[in-house]
Amino acid sequence: MSAAVFTGIGVTAPNGLGAGRYWEAALAGRGGIGPVRRFDASGYPATLAGEVPGFDPAAHLPGRLLPQTDHMTRLALVAADWALADSGIRPGELPDGELGVVTASSAGGFEFGQRELQKLWRHGGDHVSAYQSFAWFYAVNTGQISIRHGLKGPGGVVVTDQAGGLDALGEARRRLRRGARAIVTGAVDGALCPWGWVALSADGRLSTGTDPDTAYLPFDRRAAGHVPGEGGAILVLESETSARDRGAPVVYGELAGYAATFDPPPGRGRPPALRRAIENALRDAGTEPGEVDAVFADAAATPEADRAEAGAITAVFGPHAVPVTAPKALTGRLAAGGAALDVATALLSLRHGVLPATARVIPDPGHRIDLVTGSPRTADLRTVVVLARGAGGFNSVVVLRDRRPEEKAC
Structure with missing residues (x-):
């Protein structure tokens, strides 16, 4: 059985857009945690988040996609673009059904959903976007990535909170073993809006610290909860046989x-x-x-x-x-x-x-x-x-x- 190997990486993270910039920041100890900027969080116990800075979706995506996508889906689409480019795969050159998408999500497009619910309450149903029917959905990233790149192979989504980023890879490997050639997988997530903030705060695990340098300290005696954030990584997982046959530019490692x-x-x-x-x-x-x-x-x-x-x-x-x-x-x-x-x-x-x-x-x-x-x-x-x-x-x-x-x- 051919091994499952990673041939593409796309990153949208609070401390770097693109795998190269993110890696430089990680090695330099440069963080992306700071006061919430996307909404007024001053009335909430937790006021810090890891937000992706300087992201202009219009610079990366066609205008037709912007009205129908949540912020986190836009991040996911860009990460998928970068992962596929990194892998050297051109989807149109592969037979239909051999390239699929499996992602993970915790909740879907919360920010989009909040905006449309506010329109419903204030102005009535006629003012709610038709795109609300799918933009909020936890499977939306899988769907939008597959549509954008014409990926007609296996598709799926898993919802297991933080663990989902790994569970998606496990499911992607199963799809390869059943005959797929490559799977776009991983997760980009985020719910940094008032509605999402309330949901994140419900379990009492958010840090209420106000200093970005000390609010999130895992394995430290001062540990008092985590800081939430947005972003993630989309990866290309491919059978080693496929990667070898097409001469993949790089093989980062095996999902062993x-x-x-x-x-x-x-x-x-x-x-x-x-x-x-x-x-x-x-x-x-x-x-x-x-x-x-x-x-x-x-x-x-x-x-x-x-x-x-x-x-x-x-x-x-x-x-x-x-x-x-x-x-x-x-x-x-x-x-x-x-x-x-x-x-x-x-x-x-x-x-x-x-x-x-x-x-x-x-x-x-x-x-x-x-x-x-x-x-x-x-x-x-x-x-x-x-x-x-x-x-x-x-x-x-x-x-x-x-x-x-x-x-x-x-």
């Missing part, structure tokens, strides 16, 4: 393993299931814990959640046994887009042999993990693991493996 579990309901006395997800993903990849060179953490930034994640990491790999990093400390948690962006970061780490640091965090020694802080860490990276957990008990893990051991970039 994937697994997902679900935590038991609170109060049942059963342990969280993240450890089991890690072990299952390693088993799927045929990889031993000692062969893993780095872990990209979910980094929820609440004391309880950080303890649980650190406990799962140390249970599988041992205390201080493997470098752990959480580059999302620079961007905030991007809902479904966060894990996809972590995968893009991990693939770039494999390619360049360096791990970005977890910015501004002073590790709590009680967690017993080797957290990369201060500055990036050079490492011989062959196999890395990415973790993600979604609200409600979702756990997902992927194992990424370098496919070009002889071609490490500088």
Whole structure:
């Protein structure tokens, strides 16, 4: 069976538009968290977000798409454009049905939906856009990407909060094993509007800090919640046979393993299931814990959640046994887009042999993990693991493996 390899990356992140600019920012420790600018958040307990700066959709997309798309869909369309261009795939040159789309979303076009609901309340149904029928929908990014590029292969969407960015990759790999040639996958997400802000605030996990440098501190004794954000990454996952036959410009790495579990309901006395997800993903990849060179953490930034994640990491790999990093400390948690962006970061780490640091965090020694802080860490990276957990008990893990051991970039 042909391996599933990544041949294209497109990034729209709070600290960089495009994979190159994002990677430079991640290595420099340059963040994208700041006061909310897209609406007046002064009346809410949480006032910071990771917003994508300087994004002009009209500079990237045809005018006909702008009235029918939410802000996060526009970001996703641009990321997909970049991922396909990076891969060198020209969709029109492939047979129908061989190139598909599988994305993840937490909620769909919240900002678009709020605007149209306000029109309904204030002016009546005649003033509501017909595009509301799909612009709010959680599957809209999959649909719009497939329409824009004429992708007639398998399509799908998963909704598992932060874990969705990895679950989409797992589903994309299944589609390749069933005969697809390549899948545009990953996630770009965001709900930075008053309606979305209330929904994000409902579980009490948002940081109410007002200093962008200290509001989101995973694995730190000062951890007090996360900062939400928008953006993510769209990736091209392709069968290795296809990539080789067409001479793909670059192969970033292999999706070697994937697994997902679900935590038991609170109060049942059963342990969280993240450890089991890690072990299952390693088993799927045929990889031993000692062969893993780095872990990209979910980094929820609440004391309880950080303890649980650190406990799962140390249970599988041992205390201080493997470098752990959480580059999302620079961007905030991007809902479904966060894990996809972590995968893009991990693939770039494999390619360049360096791990970005977890910015501004002073590790709590009680967690017993080797957290990369201060500055990036050079490492011989062959196999890395990415973790993600979604609200409600979702756990997902992927194992990424370098496919070009002889071609490490500088």
